[in-house]
Amino acid sequence: MDNLRIDGDRLWQSLMDLAQIGATAKGGVCRLALTDVDREGRDLFVRWAEEAGCTVKVDAVGNIFARRPGRNPDLAPVMVGSHLDSQPTGGKFDGAYGVLAALEIVRSLNDLGFETERPVEIVAWTNEEGSRFPPAMMGSGAFAGEFRLEKVLATKTVDGPTVGEELKRIGYAGPEPLGGRPVYAYFEAHIEQGPILEAEERPVGVVEAIQGIRWYDVTITGMEAHAGPTPMEVRKDALLAAAKMVEAVNATALAHPPHGRGTVGEFRIMPGSRNVIPGSVEMSIDIRHPDADALAAMDGELRSALERICDAAGIDGRIEQIWYSPPTPFDAGCVAAVRRAAERVGEPFMPITSGAGHDAKYMAQVCPAAMVFIPCKDGISHNEIEDATPEDVATGCAVLLHAVVEKALETT
Ligand code: HGY
Ligand code: MN
Ligand code: MN
Secondary structure, eight states, rough: OOTTOHHHHHHHHHHHHHTTBBTTTTSSSOOOOTTTTHHHHHHHHHHHHHTTOEEEETTTOEEEEEEEEOSSSSSSOOEEEOOOOOOBBBBBSHHHHHHHHHHHHHHHHHTTTTSSSSEEEEEEESSSSOSSSSSSHHHHHHHTTEEEEEEHHBOOOSEEEEEEEEHHHHTTOOOSSOOOOSSSSSEEEEEESSHHHHHHHHHHHEEEOEEEEEEEEEEEEEOOOEETTSSSGGGGOOOHHHHHHHHHHHHHHSSTTTTTTEEOOOEEEHHHHHHHHEOEEEEEEEEEEEEEEHHHHHHHHHHHHHHHHHHHTTOOOEEEEEEEEEEEOOHHHHHHHHHHHHHHOOOOOOEESSOOOOHHEEEHHSSSSSEEEEOOGGGGSSSTTTOOHHHHHHHHHHHHHHHHHHHOOOOO
């Protein structure tokens, strides 16, 4: 195992080559799930995986599996990967790093002529971001049995096609059944997407858990009216109530320090004319906390806030929870494998809880799973300026390699 090493330059070049697909003017990427640009990124990954001798299969929701054989084809594989889709103004590393680090592991094992007992399977999950088609982690959630295939395929964008239609259109409605097969262990490398590792000067994060997430759709309905003749005291202004709800989301997060998080990322005002009092507002809410009880308390606080705000204004407010991802601890055995790998690589590391959701969350429901984090510049992600260093990218991949190989050599 001591001769195990990866080629950091090759990994960095692959990251930069992939980043050309969907490249944005500010240096980021826009590869929204199941768009033509996503297809281009998928096709490039499939070509690279096949060039590395992998057998590539695609399942019914477009998850891509690239298998490197081990000595014993009957043993369940060690899976390693992440996602290729991005946010609308995403960065070069979110998701792509985990998929290409996994590819670099396969390329390096090939270079070394290193045989594992178990197959090693690279995976690129469909629609991890949930930006174009909520919820997030859709492909891995479907694989893990969290989301029914029919519901996933019928999911529509705000004003467009369904997941099923887009999968067919881009040629990734695969023949493989959805999940239901044994996976021995799952590993994922990812940028932290927060400031902790950089601040603590630790190139490696040994991820022990993922915090809980709740997503909501909120609709606030008042009365459209003329902006001129309508006196202030008789208005039923949906936007004014929605603005107070944005404040309430922020207040709920701040009421559960230090880990509480609350975000309103989507906001649609109808009819959206400057001389019409807004009749309705549709808004998204994303709240997070590592503790399930705290997250449940935040849920209650949001619902009471909406009731209070809308009652006071004499208008209607509806809140629907569309997704709940409970706080998820990772498997102690896999976390220990990552820690041993970090010790072997010899770079400073620390335990960390993930603030972001990841596909590893759903894989943790079907097999032992763990993650490796590396720092990103100023902790910024979901932003075109997202950045990481070639050194950290290589270090994280080396840690991933040792953890994956340790598990892929286990026969029982
Ligand atoms: O929302 C998340 O945490 C992830 O980036 N999909
Ligand atoms: Mn991600
Ligand atoms: Mn993301």
